[in-house]
Amino acid sequence: EAGVAQSPRYKIIEKRQSVAFWCNPISGHATLYWYQQILGQGPKLLIQFQNNGVVDDSQLPKDRFSAERLKGVDSTLKIQPAKLEDSAVYLCASSLDTIAGYEQYFGPGTRLTVT
Amino acid sequence: GNSVTQMEGPVTLSEEAFLTINCTYTATGYPSLFWYVQYPGEGLQLLLKATKADDKGSNKGFEATYRKETTSFHLEKGSVQVSDSAVYFCALKAGSARQLTFGSGTQLTVLP
DSSP: OOOOEEEOSEEEEOTTOOEEEEEEOOTTOOEEEEEEEOTTSOOEEEEEEETTEEEEOTTSOTTTEEEEOGGGSOEEEEESSOOGGGOEEEEEEEESOSSTTSOOEEOOOEEEEEO | OOEEEEOOSOEEEETTOOEEEOEEEEOSSOOEEEEEEEOTTSOEEEEEEEOSTTOEEEETTEEEEOBTTTTBOOEEESSOOGGGOEEEEEEEEOTTOOSOEEOOOEEEEEEO
């Protein structure tokens, strides 16, 4: 079974530029998560989708971050414009459903450096 | 709110040494508790979990017991290997919350 795929793996941009990340979850997984992991900290949830609907985006900085999951499969996360403090690893995860017993499977992440 | 406090790293051990990584939590209701591991260049993987008090999660020689009285979920392994070198994250999922709350992670390096 293929795992969660993310691209690109690494991205370096200057502040005020925009950037987009892509995630392809495990086939059949209804729930998709985007996390931000700043160096030295644990992952923090940015947004959670159930199929193509948003379940929780309470910690997403909506003035600069946006995400979509068209057709309930792939998802993109965009930052526009980027700030220095956005430097982090962006992790995508998926699970069969939101029920507590279902495991979240994580992708390898995209490491973003904003200079 | 929910929070997880992990033992600060990095932790460096010799092969075959005993490992303990401390984890304590604060949560509303009765959380499920998890340990995730992140090997270099890879995504987080679930290592073990426990869903109620006194449960013991175990996998690959690692164990952790859900202690409600001390609100702890310490990770242990009797004899570590070089291949166990990774970052370990304690996490919880409480009540109706849909998200995982993670600790800050503990870097483990095992030397041959």
